[in-house]
Amino acid sequence: MPRPEHKTIQLTIDGREVTAREGMMLLDAAKHGDIEIPYFCYQPKLGNPVGACRMCLVEIEGIPKLQTSCSTPVKDGMVVHTETDRVRHAQNAIVEFLLVNHPLDCPVCDKGGECPLQDITFGWGLGRSRFIEPKRHFVKPLALSPLIAIDRERCILCYRCVRFSQEISEDYQLVFAERGADTLVATHDGHPYVAPFSGNIVELCPVGALTSRPYRFRARPWDNEGAGGICTLCPSQCNVELTVRDEKVMRVLARDHPEVDDGWLCDKGRFAYQSIHVDERITAPLARDGGSLREVSWERALELAGGLARHKGHVGALVGGQATNEEGFLLQRLLREGLGSNDIDSRGGGPVDVELARALAAPSLQASVPDIEFAHTVLVLGCEPLDDAPIIDLWIRKGVRRRGVQLAVASSRPSALDVNATFTVRYPPGAEAGFLAELDAALAGGDAPQDRRELASLLREVGEDVVILWGERLGAQALPALLSIAGRLGLADRPGAGLLEIPCGANGRGLREAGAVPDAGPGYRAVDAPGRGAAEIAGAAADGDVHALYLFQTDPVRELPDRGLWEQALHRASLVVAHASVLTEGLREHANVIFPAESYAEKEGTIVHPDGRLQRLRQAIAHPEQVRAGWSVLVDVARAVGQEMDVLTSSMAFAQLLAAVPFYEGLTLEAIGGRGLRWPAREQARAFPGGARPQAPGSEASDGRDAPAASDGQLRLGTYRPIWAAPEVEISPALHFAVAEQQLELSPRDAARLGLGHGETVVVAQNGKQLRAKAAVRTGVPPGTAFLAEGIAAQSANALTEPFVEVRKP
Amino acid sequence: MSPYDPGEDVIEVIRAPAPGPIRGAYRVFGETLRGLKTTFARIVEGPTTIQYPEEKTPVYPRFRGRHKLHRFEDTGLEKCVGCSLCAAACPADCIRVVAAENTPEHRISAGERYAAVYEINISRCIFCGYCEVACPFDAITMGHDYEMSDYTRSDLIFTKEMLLAEPIERTPLRAEGE
Numbered sequence: 012m013p014r015p016e017h018k019t020i021q022l023t024i025d026g027r028e029v030t031a032r033e034g035m036m037l038l039d040a041a042k043h044g045d046i047e048i049p050y051f052c053y054q055p056k057l058g059n060p061v062g063a064c065r066m067c068l069v070e071i072e073g074i075p076k077l078q079t080s081c082s083t084p085v086k087d088g089m090v091v092h093t094e095t096d097r098v099r100h101a102q103n104a105i106v107e108f109l110l111v112n113h114p115l116d117c118p119v120c121d122k123g124g125e126c127p128l129q130d131i132t133f134g135w136g137l138g139r140s141r142f143i144e145p146k147r148h149f150v151k152p153l154a155l156s157p158l159i160a161i162d163r164e165r166c167i168l169c170y171r172c173v174r175f176s177q178e179i180s181e182d183y184q185l186v187f188a189e190r191g192a193d194t195l196v197a198t199h200d201g202h203p204y205v206a207p208f209s210g211n212i213v214e215l216c217p218v219g220a221l222t223s224r225p226y227r228f229r230a231r232p233w234d235n236e237g238a239g240g241i242c243t244l245c246p247s248q249c250n251v252e253l254t255v256r257d258e259k260v261m262r263v264l265a266r267d268h269p270e271v272d273d274g275w276l277c278d279k280g281r282f283a284y285q286s287i288h289v290d291e292r293i294t295a296p297l298a299r300d301g302g303s304l305r306e307v308s309w310e311r312a313l314e315l316a317g318g319l320a321r322h323k324g325h326v327g328a329l330v331g332g333q334a335t336n337e338e339g340f341l342l343q344r345l346l347r348e349g350l351g352s353n354d355i356d357s358r359g360g361g362p363v364d365v366e367l368a369r370a371l372a373a374p375s376l377q378a379s380v381p382d383i384e385f386a387h388t389v390l391v392l393g394c395e396p397l398d399d400a401p402i403i404d405l406w407i408r409k410g411v412r413r414r415g416v417q418l419a420v421a422s423s424r425p426s427a428l429d430v431n432a433t434f435t436v437r438y439p440p441g442a443e444a445g446f447l448a449e450l451d452a453a454l455a456g457g458d459a460p461q462d463r464r465e466l467a468s469l470l471r472e473v474g475e476d477v478v479i480l481w482g483e484r485l486g487a488q489a490l491p492a493l494l495s496i497a498g499r500l501g502l503a504d505r506p507g508a509g510l511l512e513i514p515c516g517a518n519g520r521g522l523r524e525a526g527a528v529p530d531a532g533p534g535y536r537a538v539d540a541p542g543r544g545a546a547e548i549a550g551a552a553a554d555g556d557v558h559a560l561y562l563f564q565t566d567p568v569r570e571l572p573d574r575g576l577w578e579q580a581l582h583r584a585s586l587v588v589a590h591a592s593v594l595t596e597g598l599r600e601h602a603n604v605i606f607p608a609e610s611y612a613e614k615e616g617t618i619v620h621p622d623g624r625l626q627r628l629r630q631a632i633a634h635p636e637q638v639r640a641g642w643s644v645l646v647d648v649a650r651a652v653g654q655e656m657d658v659l660t661s662s663m664a665f666a667q668l669l670a671a672v673p674f675y676e677g678l679t680l681e682a683i684g685g686r687g688l689r690w691p692a693r694e695q696a697r698a699f700p701g702g703a704r705p706q707a708p709g710s711e712a713s714d715g716r717d718a719p720a721a722s723d724g725q726l727r728l729g730t731y732r733p734i735w736a737a738p739e740v741e742i743s744p745a746l747h748f749a750v751a752e753q754q755l756e757l758s759p760r761d762a763a764r765l766g767l768g769h770g771e772t773v774v775v776a777q778n779g780k781q782l783r784a785k786a787a788v789r790t791g792v793p794p795g796t797a798f799l800a801e802g803i804a805a806q807s808a809n810a811l812t813e814p815f816v817e818v819r820k821p
Numbered sequence: 822m823s824p825y826d827p828g829e830d831v832i833e834v835i836r837a838p839a840p841g842p843i844r845g846a847y848r849v850f851g852e853t854l855r856g857l858k859t860t861f862a863r864i865v866e867g868p869t870t871i872q873y874p875e876e877k878t879p880v881y882p883r884f885r886g887r888h889k890l891h892r893f894e895d896t897g898l899e900k901c902v903g904c905s906l907c908a909a910a911c912p913a914d915c916i917r918v919v920a921a922e923n924t925p926e927h928r929i930s931a932g933e934r935y936a937a938v939y940e941i942n943i944s945r946c947i948f949c950g951y952c953e954v955a956c957p958f959d960a961i962t963m964g965h966d967y968e969m970s971d972y973t974r975s976d977l978i979f980t981k982e983m984l985l986a987e988p989i990e991r992t993p994l995r996a997e998g999e
């Protein structure tokens with residue numbers, strides 16, 4: 012649904028004239044008019060109010076009884092009183108009532124000091140109770156999940172956590188068990204509440220009933236400082252507030268951004284901060300000495316990295332998704348200017364022709380995140396938002412539930428959003444290009460299979476505002492067809508419609524704009540001699556044509572497809588320089604020099620959200636031990652190879668980036684500020700190469716080549732990257748229970764044919780390579796297909812390169 | 822005449838006797854004798870000098886000296902639950918509390934949490950006693966000891982062990998009515 016229009020109206024609260032939007036709740040209107048009404052259960056993020064706590068009672072003229080202001084919409088000319096004796100009496104009574112069973116153990120309660128119940132009791136309570144009977148008692152504290160502790164004595168039954176589980180994350184796990192005076196919050200069958208967004212209920216709970224276990228008793232609000240930051244563990248780039256005590260990150264809270272994260276965080280972002288302060292983190296420069304890595308001084312490490320100068324023209328570089336724009340920009344300068352090579356890549360989904368990349372990134376074609384909520388139709392294409400950018404999953408759920416968005420899911424792997432979708436279509440893994448070509452043909456009115464035609468008519472008929480959410484993992488071959496589909500649907504012409512790409516890396520978009528791709532410099536400027544992409548770098552290094560590799564916060568053995576080839580490449584390379592914070596396999600075996608990398612809590616720089624929003628990372632804590640800023644290390648490495656970058660601060664690097672990217676023109680760090688700025692929405696976006704509107708590239712649309720057919724008994728292999736597949740998760744003690752293990756998703760029919768049961772260990776083999784996995788029988792998986800996780804620590808599917816696998820019992 | 826009328830606010834200044842031989846002699850002897858009268862009148866009261874450190878001034882029971890942390894007498898558990906309220910109340914910001922969780926095998930305090938670290942930087946403390954007032958468990962009180970000087974600043978950071986230890990009572994209390 013397109014964004015609704017709003018009228019403004021006037022009402023009187025406590026004798027004050029207040030202007031409000033029609034349909035707004037009275038409580039919000041009062042807040043805008045600077046009048047405070049106490050409340051517990053109301054939380055606009057959770058959707059419609061429930062009126063459970065009765066704390067927000069007010070007197071409205073013309074209505075005999077007191078009304079709950081959280082669930083009364085404002086009307087023109089309404090006259091409201093919030094401070095009469097009747098209201099005060101009611102407020103006193105409600106506070107007394109809510110405290111009937113409350114243990115008042117504030118001194119040992121983690122919420123103490125930031126607790127609405129404390130504040131409201133102090134501000135609106137009478138300060139005494141007539142209740143002398145015994146209170147209800149529970150065993151406490153109990154683990155609701157490995158991450159959350161529940162103290163049922165403190166619960167005031169406000170429904171917030173239950174509503175979150177039922178209506179926001181839609182995992183339907185939390186319920187109110189029992190009734191009346193025995194009501195308690197629980198999962199319906201007593202299992203632990205494990206869900207990708209569970210941590211949000213800790214922040215929602217207005218009392219200390221739900222608290223974070225990793226944060227348990229770590230600090231008090233007055234011990235802490237809050238530091239605004241951006242989570243860079245996935246492309247959603249949620250705005251977070253880091254709670255810092257003694258230069259350590261103690262917890263991560265949401266810093267509500269209504270156009271980025273809607274105030275939610277996933278559990279990876281909320282709890283993987285622990286990886287910043289663990290022993291496994293690399294905090295000093297390391298160099299290989301006689302086969303093993305040893306700590307060395309910065310001078311020594313830089314001198315060794317200076318050896319890159321001996322390989323001029325034969326250096327390849329990979330940039331990980333957590334790098335900032337400045338780091339990507341400086342690294343491409345180092346490579347292009349200092350080391351005479353264009354072999355730099357930050358993409359995870361294969362090389363994309365520069366013109367096509369420009370056309371897909373054209374400003375007019377970009378949908379913003381809130382567009383998902385207000386679109387007529389959203390098409391999720393070739394990605395799983397829950398794994399690839401979890402917060403987008405919540406945005407889609409919100410759109411479908413509250414705004415009547417029609418959702419279509421087209422993917423090879425069954426998606427968590429299937430149940431919310433109006434239309435679902437599956438294609439075999441590897442057949443993305445073919446599928447899109449058919450959909451394109453269907454949209455053109457041509458001949459196409461039935462389900463493609465149905466999808467086409469859904470996209471056409473519901474409304475013009477169509478948002479296509481696609482993943483970089485779709486693969487480069489599918490992109491010409493995607494561009495043509497966008498053209499046929501006229502996505503560039505409507506402000507509420509467009510494409511939204513989920514890149515593989517958190518800052519994938521920013522790194523491309525900063526020029527960390529082989530065939531384009533900063534701002535998608537074409538380069539004279541396009542370099543090699545990641546896969547080609549691997550090949551060239553394995554062949555000995557690339558002699559040295561620069562790995563900036565990435566380990567290709569772990570992150571990129573074809574692990575075997577990368578191992579060979581790293582083995583053959585005579586110098587491997589890396590920036591890393593975790594010693595992943597490839598680095599442990601092959602890196603010659605490792606610089607300790609910063610965590611996102613230490614970085615200073617900018618990143619770009621998939622919808623084009625530039626966001627700023629600010630340093631929240633001091634660099635631990637010997638860690639140094641990434642940009643300054645790059646400048647020093649450049650100096651060691653004889654290149655002067657002229658960068659003394661991170662903002663000087665930003666200024667250089669700004670000068671190099673025409674469509675960033677006129678931006679300043681102040682203008683980006685704490686909330687970010689979408690560059691495609693600016694006037695200067697016209698300076699985008701090829702103009703603001705997408706230019707169809709000369710290259711022909713894909714031939715619609717389908718994936719080859721399976722030979723006997725084999726299963727077609729698709730891969731996905733689980734939400735937990737990150738080194739940060741593996742080294743965070745609180746998330747140990749969640750570390751992704753390899754599992755083979757297969758259909759019940761194939762499982763029956765192979766005689767496999769759910770949870771059994773299986774061997775997946777291909778071309779002499781094998782790995783072990785747990786069988787996971789999933790009804791949504793199309794027969795003949797199987798899915799394995801990639802990017803995980805052990806038994807990762809990155810090792811497999813062919814489209815088919817054989818599955819058998821061990 | 823001053824430009825405005827000072828009204829009632831006029832102060833009369835008593836001046837010393839004007840110069841001259843008689844008045845000068847009075848200044849030398851008369852005033853001195855007047856002072857000595859007070860001095861000699863005190864002789865009968867005996868000396869009041871206290872020979873510190875051999876001798877110590879007794880303090881009132883509510884005197885606010887070196888802090889003490891307490892344990893429950895029956896169980897021996899620490900009264901402090903590490904709630905940090907004292908740290909919040911402290912105007913000199915000299916208390917640092919890091920809490921941790923009690924486990925059944927390792928029980929330190931009576932509540933769910935205990936103070937794993939409890940430090941008072943005595944060199945900063947202004948002995949206001951707000952910490953004592955803030956504490957919901959009477960876990961911290963101000964003792965009577967005022968002899969806390971030391972040679973290094975770091976020795977003036979009192980740890981939980983030091984504050985929990987039975988303090989050496991070196992300070993005599995002032996008796997009732999004294």
Ligand code: SF4
Pocket residue numbers: 113114115116117118120121122123124126127128129165217218219220
């Ligand atoms: S929830 Fe709030 S009021 Fe209740 S014990 Fe905790 S801090 Fe106190």
Ligand code: SF4
Pocket residue numbers: 165166167168169170171172173196215216217218220221
């Ligand atoms: S646990 Fe917290 S959020 Fe949930 S109902 Fe109780 S008070 Fe509300």
Ligand code: SF4
Pocket residue numbers: 907910911912913914915916941945946947948949950951952953
């Ligand atoms: S006496 Fe006052 S200054 Fe000293 S620790 Fe207590 S609150 Fe702080």
Ligand code: SF4
Pocket residue numbers: 118900901902903904905906907908918936955956957958959960961
């Ligand atoms: S001394 Fe009292 S106020 Fe201070 S942390 Fe311990 S229990 Fe809390």
Ligand code: FES
Pocket residue numbers: 049050051052053061062063064065066067068079080081082
């Ligand atoms: S806030 Fe209105 S009833 Fe709870």
